[in-house]
Amino acid sequence: MRVLWQLLIAVLLSAIVQGTWDRTRSVVEAQQPAKVPRIGNLWIGVNTDVATNENQEAFRQGLRDLGFVEGRNIAFEDRYAEGYGSRLPGLATDLVNLNVNVIVASATPAAQAAKNATKTIPIVFTAVGEPIHSGFVASLARPGGNMTGLRLLEPELTGKRLEILKDAIPTLKRVAALVNLANPIHALYLKEMKLAASTLGITVESLEVRDPDDLDRAFDTVTKERAGALNVLPDAMFYSQRPKIMSLAVKNRLAVMYSFSSFVEEGGLMSYGPSYPHMYRRAATYVDKILKGMSPAEIPVEGPMRFELAINLSTAKKIGLNVPPAVLRQADKIVK
Secondary structure, three states, X not given: XXXXXXXXXXXXXXXXXXXXXXXXXXXXXXXXXXXXXXXXXXXXXXXXXXXHHHHHHHHHHHHHHOOOOEOOOEEEEEXXXXXXXXXXXXXXXXXXXXXXXXXXXXXXXXXXXXXXXXXXXXXXXXXXXXXXXXXXXXXOOOOOOOEEEEEOOHHHHHHHHHHHHHHHOOOOOEEEEEEEOOOOOHHHHHHHHHHHHHHHOOEEEEEEEOOHHHHHHHHHHXXXXXXXXXXXXXXXXXXXXXXXXXXXXXXXXXXXXXXXXXXXXXXXXXXXXXXXXXXXXXXXXXXXXXXXXXXXXXXXXXXXXXXXXXXXXXXXXXXXXXXXXXXXXXXXXXXX
16 A cells, blocks of 8 residues: 555556646746747848948838847848959858748849759749850749749830830931840840830841949940940849939930839939839738748749839930830829
8 A cells, every 4th residue: 555655646646746847837938939940031232332232122011011020030141342343242141041931132143152052942033134045944824842032124125215215206217225244144135125116127236244243344335336325224233323323324314214203203214113112012912922932933923013114304415315105195103
Protein backbone atom coordinates (compact mmCIF):
# COMPACT_ATOMS: atom_id res chain seq x y z
CA MET A 1 0.00 0.00 0.00
CA ARG A 2 2.86 2.39 0.91
CA VAL A 3 4.46 1.81 -2.49
CA LEU A 4 1.17 2.56 -4.23
CA TRP A 5 0.78 5.84 -2.33
CA GLN A 6 4.35 6.85 -3.17
CA LEU A 7 3.73 6.16 -6.85
CA LEU A 8 0.52 8.22 -6.80
CA ILE A 9 2.25 11.17 -5.10
CA ALA A 10 5.10 11.02 -7.64
CA VAL A 11 2.63 11.12 -10.55
CA LEU A 12 0.77 14.09 -9.02
CA LEU A 13 4.02 16.01 -8.40
CA SER A 14 5.14 15.34 -11.97
CA ALA A 15 1.84 16.63 -13.33
CA ILE A 16 2.07 19.78 -11.21
CA VAL A 17 5.66 20.48 -12.33
CA GLN A 18 4.81 19.82 -15.98
CA GLY A 19 1.78 22.08 -15.80
CA THR A 20 3.81 24.85 -14.22
CA TRP A 21 6.49 24.49 -16.94
CA ASP A 22 3.89 24.53 -19.74
CA ARG A 23 2.30 27.71 -18.35
CA THR A 24 5.71 29.36 -17.94
CA ARG A 25 6.72 28.44 -21.49
CA SER A 26 3.45 29.80 -22.87
CA VAL A 27 3.96 33.11 -21.06
CA VAL A 28 7.55 33.43 -22.32
CA GLU A 29 6.53 32.62 -25.89
CA ALA A 30 3.69 35.12 -25.73
CA GLN A 31 6.09 37.82 -24.53
CA GLN A 32 8.55 37.22 -27.37
CA PRO A 33 7.89 39.57 -30.33
CA ALA A 34 6.82 37.94 -33.59
CA LYS A 35 9.46 37.98 -36.28
CA VAL A 36 8.87 41.01 -38.49
CA PRO A 37 9.30 40.33 -42.24
CA ARG A 38 11.94 42.43 -43.97
CA ILE A 39 11.55 43.74 -47.51
CA GLY A 40 14.72 44.47 -49.46
CA ASN A 41 14.22 47.31 -51.96
CA LEU A 42 16.77 47.54 -54.78
CA TRP A 43 16.77 50.96 -56.48
CA ILE A 44 19.07 52.18 -59.25
CA GLY A 45 18.34 55.82 -58.35
CA VAL A 46 19.42 57.95 -55.40
CA ASN A 47 17.55 58.23 -52.12
CA THR A 48 17.14 62.00 -52.51
CA ASP A 49 15.49 61.74 -55.94
CA VAL A 50 11.94 63.14 -55.91
CA ALA A 51 10.47 60.61 -58.35
CA THR A 52 12.22 57.66 -56.68
CA ASN A 53 10.76 58.81 -53.38
CA GLU A 54 7.33 59.15 -55.00
CA ASN A 55 7.46 55.56 -56.24
CA GLN A 56 8.82 54.37 -52.92
CA GLU A 57 6.02 56.12 -51.05
CA ALA A 58 3.42 54.67 -53.44
CA PHE A 59 4.76 51.19 -52.71
CA ARG A 60 4.72 51.71 -48.94
CA GLN A 61 1.27 53.28 -49.07
CA GLY A 62 0.09 50.19 -50.91
CA LEU A 63 1.44 48.07 -48.07
CA ARG A 64 -0.17 50.32 -45.45
CA ASP A 65 -3.50 49.87 -47.23
CA LEU A 66 -3.01 46.14 -46.78
CA GLY A 67 -2.34 46.48 -43.05
CA PHE A 68 1.47 46.62 -42.98
CA VAL A 69 2.93 49.30 -40.72
CA GLU A 70 6.67 49.96 -40.69
CA GLY A 71 8.17 49.30 -37.27
CA ARG A 72 5.21 47.18 -36.21
CA ASN A 73 4.76 44.30 -38.64
CA ILE A 74 7.14 45.06 -41.50
CA ALA A 75 10.64 46.46 -41.99
CA PHE A 76 12.54 47.77 -45.02
CA GLU A 77 16.12 47.50 -46.24
CA ASP A 78 16.66 50.05 -49.03
CA ARG A 79 19.70 49.99 -51.31
CA TYR A 80 20.43 52.69 -53.92
CA ALA A 81 22.84 52.38 -56.87
CA GLU A 82 22.84 56.18 -57.44
CA GLY A 83 22.41 55.76 -61.18
CA TYR A 84 25.29 53.30 -61.65
CA GLY A 85 24.14 49.87 -62.79
CA SER A 86 27.55 48.42 -61.96
CA ARG A 87 26.74 48.81 -58.26
CA LEU A 88 23.57 46.74 -58.39
CA PRO A 89 25.13 43.23 -58.10
CA GLY A 90 26.88 44.12 -54.85
CA LEU A 91 23.76 45.72 -53.41
CA ALA A 92 21.66 42.69 -54.37
CA THR A 93 24.17 40.37 -52.70
CA ASP A 94 23.99 42.55 -49.59
CA LEU A 95 20.21 42.05 -49.41
CA VAL A 96 20.60 38.30 -49.89
CA ASN A 97 23.16 38.14 -47.08
CA LEU A 98 20.65 39.92 -44.83
CA ASN A 99 18.22 37.09 -45.64
CA VAL A 100 15.33 39.45 -46.39
CA ASN A 101 11.93 37.83 -46.95
CA VAL A 102 11.28 39.47 -50.34
CA ILE A 103 13.39 41.56 -52.73
CA VAL A 104 11.56 44.30 -54.66
CA ALA A 105 13.66 45.18 -57.72
CA SER A 106 12.96 48.43 -59.54
CA ALA A 107 13.47 48.14 -63.33
CA THR A 108 15.25 45.56 -65.49
CA PRO A 109 18.90 46.04 -64.38
CA ALA A 110 17.93 45.73 -60.71
CA ALA A 111 15.80 42.67 -61.44
CA GLN A 112 18.72 41.08 -63.31
CA ALA A 113 21.07 41.74 -60.39
CA ALA A 114 18.57 40.23 -57.94
CA LYS A 115 18.06 37.20 -60.19
CA ASN A 116 21.81 36.58 -60.31
CA ALA A 117 22.09 36.94 -56.54
CA THR A 118 19.45 34.41 -55.43
CA LYS A 119 17.36 31.54 -56.70
CA THR A 120 15.41 31.10 -53.46
CA ILE A 121 14.38 34.49 -52.03
CA PRO A 122 11.15 35.69 -53.74
CA ILE A 123 11.71 38.64 -56.08
CA VAL A 124 9.01 41.12 -57.10
CA PHE A 125 10.14 43.17 -60.09
CA THR A 126 8.52 46.48 -60.98
CA ALA A 127 8.65 48.42 -64.25
CA VAL A 128 10.70 45.88 -66.21
CA GLY A 129 10.59 45.74 -69.99
CA GLU A 130 10.14 42.16 -71.14
CA PRO A 131 10.40 39.62 -68.28
CA ILE A 132 10.22 36.60 -70.61
CA HIS A 133 12.86 37.98 -72.99
CA SER A 134 15.09 38.78 -70.01
CA GLY A 135 14.73 35.26 -68.60
CA PHE A 136 12.98 36.35 -65.41
CA VAL A 137 9.86 34.21 -65.93
CA ALA A 138 8.83 31.22 -68.03
CA SER A 139 5.48 32.77 -68.92
CA LEU A 140 3.34 35.73 -67.85
CA ALA A 141 0.54 33.54 -66.52
CA ARG A 142 2.79 31.09 -64.64
CA PRO A 143 6.21 32.64 -63.92
CA GLY A 144 7.57 29.31 -62.67
CA GLY A 145 10.52 30.45 -60.53
CA ASN A 146 11.21 32.85 -57.68
CA MET A 147 10.34 36.00 -59.69
CA THR A 148 7.11 37.79 -60.62
CA GLY A 149 5.87 41.36 -60.79
CA LEU A 150 4.84 44.12 -63.20
CA ARG A 151 5.98 44.74 -66.78
CA LEU A 152 5.89 47.91 -68.89
CA LEU A 153 4.56 46.80 -72.30
CA GLU A 154 7.40 48.88 -73.76
CA PRO A 155 7.77 47.30 -77.23
CA GLU A 156 4.10 48.09 -77.83
CA LEU A 157 4.60 51.70 -76.68
CA THR A 158 7.77 52.41 -78.67
CA GLY A 159 5.90 52.96 -81.93
CA LYS A 160 3.27 55.12 -80.23
CA ARG A 161 5.91 57.49 -78.87
CA LEU A 162 7.41 57.87 -82.34
CA GLU A 163 3.98 58.62 -83.81
CA ILE A 164 3.41 61.37 -81.24
CA LEU A 165 6.79 62.91 -82.04
CA LYS A 166 5.92 62.87 -85.73
CA ASP A 167 2.55 64.51 -85.03
CA ALA A 168 4.25 67.19 -82.92
CA ILE A 169 6.94 67.80 -85.55
CA PRO A 170 5.42 67.01 -88.98
CA THR A 171 8.72 67.69 -90.78
CA LEU A 172 10.59 65.16 -88.61
CA LYS A 173 12.94 62.90 -90.62
CA ARG A 174 15.69 61.85 -88.18
CA VAL A 175 15.34 60.74 -84.58
CA ALA A 176 18.14 59.79 -82.19
CA ALA A 177 17.52 57.13 -79.54
CA LEU A 178 19.30 57.29 -76.20
CA VAL A 179 20.30 53.69 -75.46
CA ASN A 180 21.84 52.25 -72.28
CA LEU A 181 24.21 49.43 -73.29
CA ALA A 182 24.05 48.08 -69.74
CA ASN A 183 20.31 47.45 -70.13
CA PRO A 184 19.86 44.10 -71.94
CA ILE A 185 16.32 44.91 -73.08
CA HIS A 186 17.28 48.05 -75.01
CA ALA A 187 18.32 46.07 -78.09
CA LEU A 188 14.72 44.86 -78.39
CA TYR A 189 13.33 48.38 -77.86
CA LEU A 190 15.62 49.78 -80.53
CA LYS A 191 14.57 47.07 -82.99
CA GLU A 192 10.89 47.85 -82.41
CA MET A 193 11.54 51.57 -82.73
CA LYS A 194 13.26 51.14 -86.11
CA LEU A 195 10.37 49.01 -87.38
CA ALA A 196 7.89 51.72 -86.39
CA ALA A 197 10.14 54.42 -87.88
CA SER A 198 10.23 52.69 -91.26
CA THR A 199 6.45 53.05 -91.60
CA LEU A 200 6.63 56.74 -90.66
CA GLY A 201 9.45 57.65 -93.03
CA ILE A 202 11.86 58.35 -90.16
CA THR A 203 15.51 57.36 -89.77
CA VAL A 204 16.64 56.25 -86.29
CA GLU A 205 20.19 56.65 -84.98
CA SER A 206 21.24 55.16 -81.63
CA LEU A 207 23.29 57.04 -79.03
CA GLU A 208 24.89 54.42 -76.81
CA VAL A 209 25.86 55.11 -73.20
CA ARG A 210 26.79 52.92 -70.23
CA ASP A 211 26.68 55.31 -67.29
CA PRO A 212 25.90 58.96 -66.48
CA ASP A 213 29.40 60.08 -67.48
CA ASP A 214 28.59 59.30 -71.15
CA LEU A 215 25.61 61.65 -71.44
CA ASP A 216 27.52 64.81 -72.44
CA ARG A 217 29.18 62.98 -75.32
CA ALA A 218 25.85 61.55 -76.45
CA PHE A 219 24.22 64.99 -76.67
CA ASP A 220 27.24 66.36 -78.53
CA THR A 221 26.67 63.64 -81.10
CA VAL A 222 22.98 64.54 -81.42
CA THR A 223 23.93 68.14 -82.18
CA LYS A 224 26.58 67.20 -84.75
CA GLU A 225 24.27 64.73 -86.51
CA ARG A 226 21.45 67.31 -86.57
CA ALA A 227 18.76 64.91 -85.40
CA GLY A 228 15.32 66.49 -85.36
CA ALA A 229 14.33 64.90 -82.04
CA LEU A 230 15.49 62.50 -79.36
CA ASN A 231 13.67 59.49 -77.91
CA VAL A 232 14.98 58.55 -74.45
CA LEU A 233 14.35 54.83 -74.07
CA PRO A 234 12.87 53.81 -70.71
CA ASP A 235 15.69 53.06 -68.30
CA ALA A 236 16.25 53.41 -64.57
CA MET A 237 19.64 55.07 -65.05
CA PHE A 238 18.15 57.68 -67.40
CA TYR A 239 15.37 58.15 -64.87
CA SER A 240 17.83 58.89 -62.11
CA GLN A 241 19.68 61.34 -64.38
CA ARG A 242 16.60 63.38 -65.30
CA PRO A 243 17.99 66.81 -64.31
CA LYS A 244 21.12 66.40 -66.44
CA ILE A 245 19.29 64.97 -69.47
CA MET A 246 16.63 67.70 -69.43
CA SER A 247 19.24 70.43 -69.01
CA LEU A 248 21.22 69.15 -71.99
CA ALA A 249 18.03 68.89 -74.07
CA VAL A 250 17.05 72.53 -73.45
CA LYS A 251 20.63 73.69 -73.95
CA ASN A 252 20.68 72.04 -77.37
CA ARG A 253 17.08 73.16 -78.17
CA LEU A 254 16.17 69.54 -78.77
CA ALA A 255 12.67 68.06 -78.78
CA VAL A 256 12.73 65.00 -76.53
CA MET A 257 10.19 62.23 -75.92
CA TYR A 258 10.44 60.49 -72.52
CA SER A 259 8.75 57.47 -71.00
CA PHE A 260 8.05 59.00 -67.57
CA SER A 261 5.70 61.91 -66.83
CA SER A 262 8.00 63.01 -64.00
CA PHE A 263 10.41 64.24 -66.71
CA VAL A 264 7.73 66.58 -68.02
CA GLU A 265 6.70 67.77 -64.59
CA GLU A 266 10.32 68.75 -63.95
CA GLY A 267 11.02 70.42 -67.32
CA GLY A 268 11.08 67.75 -70.03
CA LEU A 269 9.16 68.38 -73.27
CA MET A 270 6.80 65.39 -73.52
CA SER A 271 6.26 61.83 -72.35
CA TYR A 272 3.98 58.90 -72.99
CA GLY A 273 3.83 55.85 -70.79
CA PRO A 274 2.39 54.09 -67.76
CA SER A 275 1.65 55.70 -64.41
CA TYR A 276 4.65 54.53 -62.38
CA PRO A 277 3.31 55.35 -58.88
CA HIS A 278 0.27 53.23 -59.71
CA MET A 279 2.51 50.32 -60.71
CA TYR A 280 4.54 50.56 -57.50
CA ARG A 281 1.36 50.62 -55.47
CA ARG A 282 0.29 47.44 -57.24
CA ALA A 283 3.65 45.86 -56.38
CA ALA A 284 2.57 45.94 -52.73
CA THR A 285 -0.16 43.39 -53.49
CA TYR A 286 2.50 40.98 -54.76
CA VAL A 287 4.50 41.31 -51.55
CA ASP A 288 1.34 40.79 -49.53
CA LYS A 289 0.53 37.55 -51.37
CA ILE A 290 4.07 36.21 -50.95
CA LEU A 291 4.19 37.02 -47.23
CA LYS A 292 0.90 35.16 -46.86
CA GLY A 293 2.41 32.03 -48.36
CA MET A 294 1.90 32.22 -52.12
CA SER A 295 4.80 31.27 -54.38
CA PRO A 296 6.02 33.79 -56.98
CA ALA A 297 5.90 30.90 -59.45
CA GLU A 298 2.08 30.97 -59.25
CA ILE A 299 1.43 34.75 -59.28
CA PRO A 300 0.83 36.07 -62.84
CA VAL A 301 2.82 39.01 -64.19
CA GLU A 302 0.73 42.16 -64.73
CA GLY A 303 1.00 44.96 -67.25
CA PRO A 304 0.28 48.64 -66.53
CA MET A 305 -3.34 49.73 -66.19
CA ARG A 306 -2.95 53.49 -66.65
CA PHE A 307 -1.21 55.45 -69.44
CA GLU A 308 -0.75 59.18 -69.89
CA LEU A 309 0.55 61.71 -72.40
CA ALA A 310 2.17 64.73 -70.76
CA ILE A 311 3.40 67.92 -72.48
CA ASN A 312 5.33 70.86 -71.03
CA LEU A 313 4.39 74.05 -72.93
CA SER A 314 7.01 76.15 -71.16
CA THR A 315 9.77 73.85 -72.40
CA ALA A 316 8.24 73.82 -75.90
CA LYS A 317 8.53 77.60 -75.93
CA LYS A 318 12.17 77.47 -74.77
CA ILE A 319 13.19 75.21 -77.65
CA GLY A 320 11.03 77.04 -80.22
CA LEU A 321 8.44 74.31 -80.79
CA ASN A 322 4.77 75.07 -81.44
CA VAL A 323 2.88 71.94 -80.43
CA PRO A 324 -0.07 71.41 -82.81
CA PRO A 325 -3.55 71.71 -81.22
CA ALA A 326 -4.40 68.15 -82.29
CA VAL A 327 -1.52 66.83 -80.15
CA LEU A 328 -2.48 69.03 -77.20
CA ARG A 329 -6.01 67.64 -77.29
CA GLN A 330 -4.62 64.15 -76.74
CA ALA A 331 -2.66 65.18 -73.65
CA ASP A 332 -3.72 63.91 -70.23
CA LYS A 333 -1.45 66.40 -68.49
CA ILE A 334 -0.28 69.82 -69.68
CA VAL A 335 2.37 71.71 -67.76
CA LYS A 336 2.41 75.47 -68.39
